[in-house]
Amino acid sequence: MIYFVGAGSGDPDLITLKGYKLLQQADVVVYAGSLVNPEVLSHAKEGAKIVNSAHLALEEIVREMVEGYQVGKLVVRLHTGDPSLYGAIGEQIDMLNEFNIPYKVVPGVSSFLAAAASLGREYTIPDGTQTMIVTRLEGRTPVPASESLKSLASHKSSMAIFLSVGMIDRVVEELSQVHPLDMPIAVVEKASWPEERIVKGTLETIGELTREAGITKTALILVGEFLNHTGKSKLYDKDFAHEYRQ
Numbered sequence: 584m585i586y587f588v589g590a591g592s593g594d595p596d597l598i599t600l601k602g603y604k605l606l607q608q609a610d611v612v613v614y615a616g617s618l619v620n621p622e623v624l625s626h627a628k629e630g631a632k633i634v635n636s637a638h639l640a641l642e643e644i645v646r647e648m649v650e651g652y653q654v655g656k657l658v659v660r661l662h663t664g665d666p667s668l669y670g671a672i673g674e675q676i677d678m679l680n681e682f683n684i685p686y687k688v689v690p691g692v693s694s695f696l697a698a699a700a701s702l703g704r705e706y707t708i709p710d711g712t713q714t715m716i717v718t719r720l721e722g723r724t725p726v727p728a729s730e731s732l733k734s735l736a737s738h739k740s741s742m743a744i745f746l747s748v749g750m751i752d753r754v755v756e757e758l759s760q761v762h763p764l765d766m767p768i769a770v771v772e773k774a775s776w777p778e779e780r781i782v783k784g785t786l787e788t789i790g791e792l793t794r795e796a797g798i799t800k801t802a803l804i805l806v807g808e809f810l811n812h813t814g815k816s817k818l819y820d821k822d823f824a825h826e827y828r829q
Contacts, residue, residue: 585648585658585684587672589665589691590614593776595622597692605689610656613647618663618801620776645678652684665693668717669745695743697775698803706741706809714740720747720754732757741807748772748802751793758806759786767810772802783810 586605591597598606606612606626614624616637624633632651636644644660651658662670666688679686695717699706706715716735719726724746728734735742736758747754748770758766764787772780784792789804 585652585660585679585686586689587660587662587666587670587675587686588689589670589693590619590623590661590663591692592664592694592697592774593620593779594697595620595625597697597775598623598626599689599691602689602691605657605659606661608657609659611647611651611658612661613644613658614661615663619661623661641674641678645675648675648679649682649684662691663694665691668693668695669719692775694771694774694803695745695805698743698769698771698805701771701774701779701781702769702805702810704809705813706743706807708741708809708812711808711812712740714738716740716742717745718742719745720750720757722746722750733760736761736806741809742805744804744806748793748804749799751790751804754804755786755790762786762806766806767808769805769810770796770798770802771805772796772798774803 588602588605590602603626607628609627609631611632611634612624612627613634613636616635627633634647648658648660660675662672666672667690672688676686707713716738718730718732718735720732732744732754744754764785766786768784768786768789770782770789770793780796780798782789782792782796782798
């Protein structure tokens with residue numbers, strides 16, 4: 584079995600217990616370069632082979648995993664956040680299938696969840712939006728036309744925009760076609776890392792604020808009324824009866 588493990592958002596304590604145990608047992612750890620906090624690797628056992636995949640092509644990454652598996656070693660492929668979001672695990676799994684090698688994916692804490700925790704906010708608002716959109720701006724990687732930021736923003740839902748802070752002006756341009764300029768927006772750099780930084784503003788100010796902070800990568804853009812409003816849930820309302828409370 585080869586394990587794809589979500590390393591979490593950066594704080595080494597935010598890896599899941601299952602991921603932690605696998606790292607402690609792993610003979611080979613192939614980790615996603617600068618995206619994974621090196622402190623997470625401190626969970627690996629002494630003597631484990633640690634491979635930085637940042638400079639490797641797909642075939643080389645898979646070769647490292649396959650060679651370890653074929654000699655009976657426990658192999659962990661360590662991805663940032665949760666492997667299901669922008670993790671590029673699909674192409675790795677396709678190649679493992681060609682070798683008939685079994686695998687398992689262990690989820691992790693995504694940075695968009697850690698960012699909400701750092702802000703002390705809830706993406707879903709009682710009597711407000713019940714939808715969270717996770718997306719990115721088109722760059723070198725294309726995005727379907729139906730998933731443009733302008734199109735998605737029209738839903739007026741909470742949004743977490745990955746891999747786009749280096750194009751903050753384009754983000755603002757698209758969102759401003761739907762939202763007012765006073766729409767709250769936050770940029771969270773390295774959510775949950777010790778060097779985490781948070782910049783808050785509006786569509787009108789966030790571009791300049793982000794440039795002044797020198798934030799160009801490894802950051803999320805969060806957009807929505809959730810940044811200003813919380814609402815009140817019916818779940819804990821004393822007058823709201825349900826199965827467990829009459």
